[in-house]
Amino acid sequence: MDNIAGTKSSLSWAVQISVILLVVIWLVPTIGLLVSSFRDRDQISASGWWLSPFAVEQNFQAKIPAEEAKPDQGGFVIEGNIFGGADTEVIRFGGARSNPTIAAVGETAELTRDRTLTVQQNGDFTYFSPAEIKRDPSIYYSTATPPDFSLSNYRNILFSNNMDVAFINTLTVTIPATIIPILIAAFAAYALAWMDFAGRGFLIAMVVGLLVVPLQLALVPLLQFHNKIGIGQSFLGIWMAHTGFGLPLAIYLLRNYMVGLPRDIIESAKVDGATDFQVFTKIVLPLSFPALASFAIFQFLWTWNDLLVAKVFLPSNSESWVMTVKIADDLLGSRGGDWGILASAAFISIAVPLIVFFTMQRYLVRGLLAGSVK
Known part of the structure; x- marks a missing residue:
């Protein structure tokens, strides 16, 4: 009697599961696109949309003013805090763009031309150069940034x-x-x-x-x-x-x-x-x-x-x-x-x-x- 018109097929559960799967397959990319539309480019590059509610590890660059260098230990030293006193923690750091996170916090990273760099977890740093520092050196570091959702992408388009x-x-x-x-x-x-x-x-x-x-x-x-x-x-x-x-x-x-x-x-x-x-x-x-x-x-x-x-x-x-x-x-x-x-x-x-x-x-x-x- 399963083939009589108007009767319910015994395979109706398979049809329902198939429909649910198809809906999920189409819905998941749409949700991902919607979530990504509220994130900035850096966070999208750092993590997938499914990790958007959590903190994201991102790399940053900080410039050190060369005029703050002081003679010390047969060279020149610059000391300070890359965060300016803000409550942020460094995960890893480096002194070159090619290796921005080569060293762990507290270690002393060996740079080119006998220069060294040490960065603490709270952002305190010590930059040493045996020669006079004429250009502003850079510190590259990674830190965890909180989730950031905004309407800036929509404003950029609409306006x-x-x-x-x-x-x-x-x-x-x-x-x-x-x-x-x-x-x-x-x-x-x-x-x-x-x-x-x-x-x-x-x-x-x-x-x-x-x-x-x-x-x-x-x-x-x-x-x-x-x-x-x-x-x-x-x-x-x-x-x-x-x-x-x-x-x-x-x-x-x-x-x-x-x-x-x-x-x-x-x-x-x-x-x-x-x-x-x-x-x-x-x-x-x-x-x-x-x-x-x-x-x-x-x-x-x-x-x-x-x-x-x-x-x-x-x-x-x-x-x-x-x-x-x-x-x-x-x-x-x-x-x-x-x-x-x-x-x-x-x-x-x-x-x-x-x-x-x-x-x-x-x-x-x-x-x-x-x-x-x-």
Whole structure:
């Protein structure tokens, strides 16, 4: 009786465990990204996000004023406290950047040119040089720093120069690049689903084939074509690029949904004298709203988070940057090593897509299941 519809399967526990595992797999990196967005770059480099509630051992550099050197024991000595009297403890120390923690506290570290350095746990130090000290020497040391969480990463992003312009540019690119392919694909999908003409099967096969073509192959030829017709590296150019890259999926998704619509309704409308345009606008389009909303979610998320197409089809000046380019080129720099900025930028950039997704997600499943049930 386990196979009867409506009965509970004996393997339901396996399904529940699998769902829980999948949720955990997706949730753990997100939590890590969220925690990292509130930490500074040094603490992120020193320890993982799962150790963020605990003290972190970090290396620091302290400059010693050379003018404080005093003649002593046939050389020159500088004494003092690297913390300035603060209640902090040294874990290890060194006198060179290449070996910042070579010696334990209380030991005397042998430096180059017969110099020596001794650092105590409370930060008291003794620096000795047989020759006159002309430059400020450095002391490198490690100490435990308490957890530090702040909103500085978010402030750096939200209040950076031209971030508001980048936000407007992102909307300027994303909204038309979502609407235009939907309009074109809806007409094409209706024609492929309900109109008989020569070559319809070939066109459907072409649409399916275009789904597997990597967009990277078309970037350079498409940009050259845009330059020839005068729309290269402009908002119009990137709208057309996103439209071309999104049309195969849009046509395929909408066509599958429209094929599953009741044939009797459409045939009755045509018997009553309705034209194909009237059938499309009055019957098919309203009934296809779940599929339209489903594709709109995908297209909006893709164009909002896009970096590659924006780098190719938009001008390189800062007035034309979208948020992804602004974050990658301006805030992260050429090496992209500031993980705190990157983590906070991820949460800021997904705010609008999350609003769109949760607003329209009830249509997502119905659109993806297009044609699976009659």
